[in-house]
Amino acid sequence: MAAERLVVVGGDAAGMSAASQARRLKGPGELEIVAFERGHFSSYSACGIPYWVGGQVEERDELIARTPAEHRERDIDLRMRTEVTEIDVAGGRVRSRDLESGHEDWTGYDKLVIATGARPVRPPLPGIDAPGVYGVQTLDDGQALLDGLASARGRRAVVVGAGYIGVEMAEALLNRGFEVTVVNRGEQPMATLDPDMGALVGSALDGLGITTVNGTAVTAVLTGPDGRVRAVAAGEREFPADVVVLGLGVEPETGLARAAGLPLGVYGGLLTDLSLRVRGHDGIWAGGDCVEVLDLVSGRERHVPLGTHANKHGQIIGANAGGGYGTFPGVVGTAVSKVCDLEIARTGLREKDAAAVGLRYVTVTVESTSRAGYYPGAAVMTVKMLAERRSGRLLGTQIVGREGAAKRVDIAAVALTAGMTVEAMTALDLGYAPPFSPVWDPVLIAARKAVAAVRAAG
Structure with missing residues (x-):
């Protein structure tokens, strides 16, 4: 046969x-x-x-x-x-x-x-296909961008969009010695986070010397006499560019x-x-x-x-x-990223996601440290947590901080997959030693605060 x-x-x-x-x-x-x-x-x-x-x-x-x-x-x-x-x-x-x-x-x-x-989102704007404009999704795309950086006439780069791809490419261009401007139509970077958490990312980008222009949509890519990109038009302004990278998602x-x-x-x-x-x-x-x-x-x-x-x-x-058997039950939406030393993480629902599906919720935001406060190298991290009103079921968690922040989101990802309540989370037996965590891990501090918020909401 x-x-x-x-x-x-x-x-x-x-x-x-x-x-x-x-x-x-x-x-x-x-x-x-x-x-x-x-x-x-x-x-x-x-x-x-x-x-x-x-x-x-x-x-x-x-x-x-x-x-x-x-x-x-x-x-x-x-x-x-x-x-x-x-x-x-x-x-x-x-x-x-x-x-x-x-x-x-x-x-x-x-x-x-x-x-x-x-495929990278490439809006139908004037000049979007001009030489010097790059989307980055495949290894071929990455090679084309590197070749373009090597041959660029100047050192000015504009990144269009401030999601995961946008902020990662902003860091990459900064590392290559480019002056980087990020043009973002949202009010804050990282629309995958709630705006209050995205604002923390925006402050960090500014501190790195990356210019972030929020609340401004790109209307055209402007070209010079040779047909190559020379600037990006957004709002009433023009941003000079020798290279444009599209970071609008896929x-x-x-x-x-x-x-x-x-x-x-x-x-x-x-x-x-x-x-x-x-x-x-x-x-x-x-x-x-x-x-x-x-x-x-x-x-x-x-x-x-x-x-x-x-x-x-x-x-x-x-x-x-191949004749075997397997299933994929679904996801909880966990993602992590970084820009220079800033770590960014989220899992589950944002506030607007919860509202869109008719969930009533409470939110809490806490500041803690990656290690015991007295241990060298302890860095501040901010944890935001959403929980369903009345039931207390965990709905989502977002974390922004330095070393040791991003992978903590995995605690919340497991809790979401298991359908845990924030009260049940407070009893999780997480690893502790001063070089790795305070006595109460930042995620558990947020869970404790969320328990109080659920009770206060009735």
């Missing part, structure tokens, strides 16, 4: 994790695996690109977990620089184009994995799926069941940044593009496609 064929569209985290896991379960005599990747690289850490651009990671290849040759050694037919241009669901086949030769071909499949990732890359008639959610991501099978389509799975996932706190679908999820998705998809 001929082997089944698994076709994978996308050669990064989710796609190649799925291919590798399926291969572990079934040999080439049982399952043929063909994967398509339009870029020059496979299985790399997109999350590491800002640190490569900024110089903390010296070599590009340090970000690559497994090369195309290594995948091929494992009997995975990985076809690089080959773009899938059409999915024929009824015919069980995909059309691909070799980007070097232009040759097109159809490849049939018995099972299909869609792992097309996400959106699911689901054009293929949409054209094929596959189900998409409100954020444009593919909709799947718990096994990551595309809803209503046996034999087709999707994972990574191109899907929407269940938020376990709000009960609604969200688009959460993170490498952690993509790798988990790939493992689960590969298990199912």
Whole structure:
């Protein structure tokens, strides 16, 4: 009997994790695996690109977990620089184009994995496609930006947007010796935080010498006589720029799926069941940044593009496609970042998220230290916590501080996943020693305050 064929569209985290896991379960005599990747690289850490651009990671290849040759050694037919241009669901086949030769071909499949990732948001503004404007999502994008920095005529950079990508790229450009301006349409940086916590990030950016312009939307990228970027127009002002980096976030890359008639959610991501099978389509799975996932706190679908999820998705998809079994129950929305020595973390719901789904809540904000106050190196951190009124169920936590701040959010992430109340959290048996924490960990101090707020609210 001929082997089944698994076709994978996308050669990064989710796609190649799925291919590798399926291969572990079934040999080439049982399952043929063909994967398509339009870029020059496979299985790399997109999350590491800002640190490569900024110089903390010296070599590009340090970000690559497994090369195309290594995948091929494992009997995975990985076809690089080959773009899938059409999915024929009824015919069980995909059309691909070799980007070097232009040759097109159809490849049939018995099972299909869609792992097309996400693309940087690129608003339709005048000059947005001018030379010197960069989005940063793939390793190819990172290489293009580094080449652009090396050839820039001056040392002025404008970052458009102040979310995770924006602040990370601002740090990277600062490290490269550029004068950095961040233009942000929100009232504070980091819209993934509540505004009061985002203000702490804004103060830190100012202290680093990064100019942050809030409450101002970019209206155009202005170019010089040579067609290259010369400035960014925002509001009534112009900000000179030799390089512009777009940090406006990403959106699911689901054009293929949409054209094929596959189900998409409100954020444009593919909709799947718990096994990551595309809803209503046996034999087709999707994972990574191109899907929407269940938020376990709000009960609604969200688009959460993170490498952690993509790798988990790939493992689960590969298990199912290879004849095993796995499910992905959902997320609580945990994310961490840094800009220079400032650490930023959040998990669960912001205030506006809770209000949007009809939850009534209380909030508390506390200041504490990363270590015992008397121990050298103790740094201030701010913890904000949301809890549901009456029940006291934890709804979300945000942390901004220096060394030792960001990973504390994992305490809250576990509590959210377990559905704990803030009162139950106060009894958590966390590790303590003066070099690591005060007697009461900052997260537990916030939980104690939240208990009092819940009681006061009746």
